[in-house]
Amino acid sequence: MEVGLVVVILFASFICTRSEFIVYNTSQGIVPSKLNVHLVPHSHDDVGWLKTVDQYYVGANNSIRGACVQNVLDSVIQALLADKSRKFVYVEQAFFQRWWRQQSETVHRAVKQLVSLGQLEFINGGMCMHDEATPHYIDMIDQTTLGHQFIKQEFGQTPRIGWQIDSFGHSAVQAYLLGAELGFDSLFFARIDYQDRAKRKDEKTLEVVWQGSKSLGSSSQIFTGIFPRHYDPPDGFTFELNEESLLVQDNILLFDYNVQERVNDFVAAALSQANVTRTNHIMWTMGTDFRYQYANTWFRQMDKLIHYVNKDGRVNALYSTPSIYTDAKYETNESWPVKSNDFFPYANQENAYWTGYFTSRPAFKGYVRMMSSYYLAARQLEFFKGRNSSGPHTDTLADALSIVQHHDAISGTQRQHVADDYAKRLAMGYLEAEELVASSLACLAESKANTGCGNIATKFQQCPLLNISYCPPSEVALSHGKSLVIIVYNPLGWKRDDVIRIPVISELVTVRDSRGRAIESQLLPLSNSSVGIRNYHVRAYLGKFPSDAPKYWLAFSASAPPLGFNTYVVSIGDRAGASSTRSTVYTSEVGENGTIEVGRGNLKLNYSLEKGKLTQYVNSRSLVNSFIEQSYSFYAGNDGSDRDSQASGAYIFLPNGSFPIKSEAQAPLTVLRGPVLDEVHQHINPWIYQITRVYNEKEHAEIEFTVGPIPVDDGIGKEVVTQITTAMKTNRTFYTDSNGRDFVKRIRDYRSDWDLQVNQPVAGNYYPINLGIYLEDNKMELSVLVDRSVGGSSSVDGQIELMLHRRLLHDDHRGVGEVLDEKICFHDECTGLTIKGNFFIRIDPIGEGAKWRRKVGQEIYSPFLVAFAEQDGDNWTSSHIPTFSGMDISYSLPDNVAMITLQELEDGKVLLRLAHLYEIGEDEDLSTKASVELKKLFPNKEISRVTEMSLSANQERAEMEKKRLRWKTEASKEETKVVRGGPVDPVKLTVELGPMEIRTFIINFSSIFFPHEVDS
């Protein structure tokens, strides 16, 4: 192969010497006096869907779908180089990075040139085009940051445009946080409710200024363009290889010359779009899924269209980008309508509400959330230890997590083999991060962070499969002299107490704290259900028979400092008094009457023995005393055999009747009681098992559900929901979070933007829930928090409904082409997948719920990170420090602030993100300006410089604010004053945060960090 450059060839340039060689004039810019048709060449490349991300990249598995992103990028670059008028926008950095790493320096130079000339522009710029319903906002920030960092580093560019063209509904957080706060000047997408779109086309309000945040108000507005139809070109202007669109045939020596016909088609399509659009600028999205595999096919036609349409002169056609389009819109000085809230739920037709995917693949959604939290903690520990260039790193996990935020990943709308691929990537990322975490904890425990962690001796083990009661390091048979060391790491910025539960074999154990004092602990016998799940899944997933099942959960309350750890030691209980307490067990009898009260602390739950169910919620401190019920039911998934052929499926929730699941008489209550917590076990039916936990020191109920395998022998797909029912008068109103951040008010059967025609009273009132959902009346707030993304609603006043699991038997014809019927297989025998998860219930007096939701929400997102080691004798304390905090020992973050990113960058600087947790007006005390002392966050380090950045840290905040376009709006009503933190004083280094504000900093240090021992 030749090494060198070859002079290539403009296929449509240079001096015309033959009658059939035509020079196309494509250099046309905007013509203010005409209708400008902005042709925006783009390819929408799903980061996994029908094929895995790598299969899409290399073009493998084409029997499923012909798609190869490598071709897109190869051929687009060639096409752009051939004509400097041509433009292209690229979005998904997961693909771009794969391609970039394979290219030569020569290609790198050429592409950098294309980028600097504006021919190739990166928009959106995250690793993927994330989903907007099911990801957590921290994951959205992280995956965007990962992409933006790369673009900044390789090209010195900061994307200006949000491009969420395909996500199935649009969140408030996307608009203001992953939009305005990134410095984006506009946001574009295709999918909104069909009724909404019809009205917007009618009123020319497809383009608006979207103000997604109550708290940040006009300071985080973003110009938003909704496409008139979809993100593909107008009919007949799709020019992929082998496409059926009529090509412009302009060679007079060949048959079927059709230039005038095609120009007329173009003008007609342009005028039709102009008819629903304000100003004299319209955008044509010239591309769609995985197109531009041979980019020349598109550019050749667009060259001709631009040339002949402009010769015709009725409209003006130009190569453009969303940036150019945005600037052109801005230049018109038009006033735009203001849109608030969000664009959920999304229905593309009467019977097609895309609200099933809020829950689809709940195990995967849970896994992603667990990894998200782990990644946050692992980065902290990576920083404390010091980033090691040779690894292990969190980078693999970061990459995997970024990919699974894709709108066909965490959404659950991919094919099974692709879901498996995502899980594999997470698992690989986890394994590396686990190694990092273990070594960091060991390094910190051995106090070697300042001397280098190369020769640490301690090997920490962790238990990612605790949810199936599988934890080999805790299941060891402890003998006298050998004990189990448990490191409990707290990724939150506050000191924190929480109950740890680990499976143990012995029934005579003692738990000691880091000073050697025995502390209270409780043994809870493992239910048969848990043992069965454990043994089956260990065999199915690990391919081995687990050792004999542990008999007990050992529970004890642990405490850890902010960003720090504490150490507990479990040993054989040799003195009776110090041993853990075995739970008392009470099993109700069938037909028994009366009630039973559960809980030893402030919270008591009353159960009816006759009905075998929860009846009353009582908090003796807050004096809440409320009727409450909790029940299960399922929706029969529509099978698509009716007129419209629409089935309930991976995307769509289309119920065909609701069926209550009655607690069966043979399954009475079992109550376990002890000093740490009480548990109520309910075998609801053969495939639903539930444990309700009331911790003595907590004022909420934790419900662990085990749902599955959902039976489908009756040929009916089922979508299993639970209802928490009170007598509250909630007036059709409920609140759900936006990506775990802001709460958005929802009113049943109502949309603020248009007069809703209610066709699907259930599915059309479902919303995505990442943090929680709550109701309020004039006395109380009922809050439910979740451990992963689910769909939820309030279909009846006073009631909250969560969809926990779905198993369906029909594809819903939205492209995935596979039935959402998750299975687990062992030796080729498959059964439906079982889901185990938690949700958390609390009732507060009105006005007091936010504190719990925000604080416990953080705890649910960031549980203790627990690691295990074995101690032989008492040598641990001699060689290890028992407690550690990454912050100043005297310091803790304010109650209304969380540290959502602490990460050492490759250059040794630190990326820090602080998030105010409260919205304006959300809490009387905490919806106020907060301040954080940076110096306290980094004890023993000298901060030399603090630079406030945009949310994705790819540009200085001040620079970003300077460039931001400020759009004229039609809004006239007075706006509440926006509270934001002021500039950071370079001496005091105190960071202020207004409600809901997230501030992002790059911090430079001038001295070395010493880890700090903390008293506990």
Place this chain on the structure above:
Amino acid sequence: MEVGLVVVILFASFICTRSEFIVYNTSQGIVPSKLNVHLVPHSHDDVGWLKTVDQYYVGANNSIRGACVQNVLDSVIQALLADKSRKFVYVEQAFFQRWWRQQSETVHRAVKQLVSLGQLEFINGGMCMHDEATPHYIDMIDQTTLGHQFIKQEFGQTPRIGWQIDSFGHSAVQAYLLGAELGFDSLFFARIDYQDRAKRKDEKTLEVVWQGSKSLGSSSQIFTGIFPRHYDPPDGFTFELNEESLLVQDNILLFDYNVQERVNDFVAAALSQANVTRTNHIMWTMGTDFRYQYANTWFRQMDKLIHYVNKDGRVNALYSTPSIYTDAKYETNESWPVKSNDFFPYANQENAYWTGYFTSRPAFKGYVRMMSSYYLAARQLEFFKGRNSSGPHTDTLADALSIVQHHDAISGTQRQHVADDYAKRLAMGYLEAEELVASSLACLAESKANTGCGNIATKFQQCPLLNISYCPPSEVALSHGKSLVIIVYNPLGWKRDDVIRIPVISELVTVRDSRGRAIESQLLPLSNSSVGIRNYHVRAYLGKFPSDAPKYWLAFSASAPPLGFNTYVVSIGDRAGASSTRSTVYTSEVGENGTIEVGRGNLKLNYSLEKGKLTQYVNSRSLVNSFIEQSYSFYAGNDGSDRDSQASGAYIFLPNGSFPIKSEAQAPLTVLRGPVLDEVHQHINPWIYQITRVYNEKEHAEIEFTVGPIPVDDGIGKEVVTQITTAMKTNRTFYTDSNGRDFVKRIRDYRSDWDLQVNQPVAGNYYPINLGIYLEDNKMELSVLVDRSVGGSSSVDGQIELMLHRRLLHDDHRGVGEVLDEKICFHDECTGLTIKGNFFIRIDPIGEGAKWRRKVGQEIYSPFLVAFAEQDGDNWTSSHIPTFSGMDISYSLPDNVAMITLQELEDGKVLLRLAHLYEIGEDEDLSTKASVELKKLFPNKEISRVTEMSLSANQERAEMEKKRLRWKTEASKEETKVVRGGPVDPVKLTVELGPMEIRTFIINFSSIFFPHEVDS
């Protein structure tokens, strides 16, 4: 659009700086010690098939099939420029020229460089990959010449390789004439009989030296490679965009790395092919139909395969071309088996004999033959007049004719809309050529060829629709003083007499020769059948009602000098004696007994009145007296409902029973007699009408058949044949021509190359017929000549069968995807197509048939070209010359030589081809060396230089002979000495020709031509 060059980018070159950027070593040459796998990148681009040639080129009509040749060429050139190791062969010049004309000078320069470096090589190099069964050899030469001229002119190259990979069987003429005589060093193709292939694989005789000509023997051998399977790559190595082949995934950072697996697959496929191939060289045809639409997809994979396979080292992989492969084979010094005859018929499985296409679309085949002849004559006239740079030209017709030689064009295996496109191209070409012919005749008649033809007054009209009895210029009502001038041009090199028939209105007309002498003429009433066909087709095709039908055919014997014309004048017969004779008409009665004799000259045909059919053939001169019958029958086309699902269709002839068509009793004989000819009209059945003509001065019978619309109301497709039956003992043996040139011996149910398993006794004995078919026994020869390509056989000793028309109701699954059910429509009412054609029968004493077949064969191919003008008074003779010859008046070509090309080239030189018409041993007198005096061919012109060229005139013959590879063969038997003409003496300028020799010359002149008047 930028005007200028851009530096582009080797996607797989330059210095490696990142771990994932791989430099592939693709520069590998041949390694003599290893098995060499020659990867030959190619695209097989049908010049029309499912889509028209222009649709394929621009990529239109992709709903039928995604295919765009423009993409192939664009992307291949880019891919070749990116790596100088890469190679590509291109074949079809019709496409390449379309592309070339659209490119800039810059592209031209780059492509010329690629060609000169051998990266891009033209093989075959004709305008299309012609069919080998149904085209006439003159058309094959012309279409190849057209492509080769272009390649020579633009690139200075002469193709070395025959590449008939897709044609459905292979002709002897292809091998020796369109192979060796072009200077080709090898010929490759895929399609041969499945039994033949099996044996050849077994015996390693897929590669042979083919000696296609008895007469030219070893002087025209060609190395021939038959592919082991088809012309696509081995399974799993097809790499088109979106293809399902496993791609080489060599990025260790992505999943599914598979380099070793793919290398193993490669080696296994190579060894498997080596197992059926002699020497250590095998060829992989890396491409197939319309592939390389984005060439990068192929080259990227081949780069990797070459790189990793050679690293592996078991076999040697290289980018190659058939030329490199041929040279490598030659270098091995291996001896090859010798193959003679041809590769017809082709069957790809037991029940799939591709012998239907020999007849498919007989009207189109007839039209092509008519245009071929017209083109030959028009070029002569273009030369006589002098080529005019501003046209009209024959070039459009040349281009159309070249395209219709394609193996899915004249073969009749294209879709109907494509057949229509071909016909339209021919019609457009004809219209321009007709104008040229008219002006040339006018120019010559006005004696202005030496002074310039710019201001000619005479407007000649022509009658291309004479076959439907439609000729407006002859149908005029002649009044006293007005007469019809008829110019009769003879394109043959001999003086010639033939009967002219034109429709006239008047029944009192006189025909006068150029000296004003009344000559004998005859009026034959138009049959009702003819009138019906005329009126229907004129309306259907011309969209107008024809004027009142003429009542008569006027027939008279015309005579014209070699390459010259004569003039006849038809006027109202004012003197009884000079008027044309009305034919006597006799219609036999049903039930009549006895015989009737037809014919006034040497030939008499006897008909049985009782049976209404021919019974005896008598020639009073040669004393032949033979029983003869002629009948019709049809084969029921298999409908594919049986086990193998094989139907008879456009390609395949698969009869399901044979059914005689009995002459119906209500349709007795009608006999027309007169001084010029006798006609026997037979209404065989409602859809077969036949006229047998016996000319007084000819010794053969001409049968004009009118077949159609074939009824298919019974759900049965029908293939209509006629049988000519004698009592001859022909011992299973018959002879059919090869593309109108050599006759090849056929033996029923026998193949010379293998032990034939007879599965299809009818279809498997069908052969293509372009010139004729004959039988012989020890006394007689029965010869039948045809006016177009048809399929024929001798299924029974003494009998000749011709398939005249086919109408089928099922697709035969060979790709066209359309039923061969030709229709003609008028006002949306469609009926099956009617075919009108002629064949010619003669019986000679043994040894005397060749003279007739060759001479009359030439006359059938080149009928008189007739043009009409109107004369007012007697002014014609005063302003026009009545006769003309392009040759010296004293000269005529020898009886065994034809001038098959006389064409003025753009540079003023003349291209001349002379063809010896006889094979060695074919005729006692004429299979001898012939000589032609060039000076006599060009009277009044000074020949300054005569250069003998290769057949396609793209290189000097001497040069070609010097370069020719001479292969070692296994043949040992003595060969007959080959007779070829010697070098042309530059002074005498006499050209000698041995049997079957065709010699091609470029002639330079140094003086101006004066047309010459001839006495007649």
